[in-house]
Amino acid sequence: MTVDIDKTAADTPPSGPEAIKAIPVRHYGRYVSAVVALALLGGVVYAFSQGRINWDAIPDYFFDDRILDGVGKTLLLTVLSMAIGIIGGILLAVMRLSKNPVTSSIAWFYIWFFRGTPVLVQLIVWFNLGLVFEYINLGPFYKDEWSDFMTPFLTALLGLGLNEAAYMAEICRAGLLSVDEGQTEASHALGMSHTKTLRRIVIPQAMRVIVPPTGNEVINMLKTTSLVSVVQYPELLRAAQDIGQTSGAPAEMLFLAAAWYLLLTSVFSIGQYYLERYYARGSSRSLPATPFQKIKANVLSLSSRSKPTGGKA
């Protein structure tokens, strides 16, 4: 008896029952769809290779001073209008959630108006307000001619920022509402004030809900800044178009602008990933690994995997 048991124990691998070896199902549909997709892709690439495109113009102008200046202006506009959008959005969300019926109605009206009209129309309206106002008069603080006050930059900034505030308000409101009421109660029971409760307890938890859509908004904003070329602000798209008209490569310059937008949105996406990771602390038991940590883990597991197989061979 004991001899038998020893024999079987020696024959079977110590890792337990025998692994199943079965012939997998063939998914022929997958091969077909892969071939079709590749053929279509090849067609598009071929079409572009046959077009009269002066590819050399793109690297020539990629770091042109005018383009870099446009990129800088695009980034500046993105950052500043998002800042207006976020601050305005928080303010509107708090107004909307307040018990005061006047402030909450005003916030509701603002959101209704700015979400309900196209941002391009808003930009053009800001641009043309000079037709109805001759002067800007803020009492004792500031007085100037409207055309001097409302530069293309300010038009673009107000148009994009105020519109963004309406969207950010809804994102912030959803975030604030997502925090359990028990958190506010626990904080109040400890003697913390409304403001401290909001700042220390509610907002940090709301951020987990607020950050991902805000990242999308930033990326959207970066692209939407291209609309302000209509109000004569020389951002990236406008700079590319201007060069296109003088250099005789208009389509190439649009490709160049697209490449720059793609590059910038990619960089923003990476930033968003790390920001989300920061605000996820405490909500999940372990944080998702950063790409660097993933690579490190993969390299480690590869080296540890190769050792035993190498030993057998």
Added chain:
Amino acid sequence: MTAMVKAEGVHKSFGPVEVLKGIDLEVKSGEVFCLIGPSGSGKSTFLRCINHLEKINAGRLYVDGELVGYRQKGDKLYELKDSEVALKRRDIGMVFQRFNLFPHMTAVENVMEAPVQVKGVNKGQARQRALELLDRVGLADKAGSYPSQLSGGQQQRVAIARALAMDPKLMLFDEPTSALDPELVGDVLDVMRDLAESGMTMIVVTHEMGFAREVGDSLVFMDGGVVVESGHPREVLTNPQHERTKSFLSKVL
């Protein structure tokens, strides 16, 4: 012994539903006061009135001789400002059924938060004291853990430490063991027993009759928004006078 909490004809309604229909009771300083009763009897609501998480509609409620939520001048009542209410809540610790720990902070940060933010204690001192409190509830080794990494019983003990960090003169427990696995109840009750032995005034809404019998100094049975029966826990639990108390106890004991 002076009265820590005194209720005189306390009424509370949520819209048309009257939850408390005239509660009169007195909690003496240093005693463990147990509130039992079926769900919906108003015991949790009464507890929440004591630190003004709920406003009472009629009657008077005093904590340590002072009116809760109002100031009386002559025969007129003035509502207290939010900041004044917050000031009074510092002295009343509360432990919730669902723990309500702050999930974005570690255990030690949860305990430090109120002393640092409300009392302005410096962080080093607050951390030192928080670690002592965590040690007292048997969780010294979990100081750096987030609530999601702790079991229910551990979370509730952190919540008790968090409330104690404000050095309250009164502790309110709102069914502190009802959301716990039966196995974990004992740890939390042990911490509460220690606290009672240290002389803390405690009001405990509970379904743990064993705890009420062993640790409680007074017990009140509530039903339908009124106090049905009160007395020493051992007497009420072993020899209930009222029919409603008898039928309730026969179901839970």
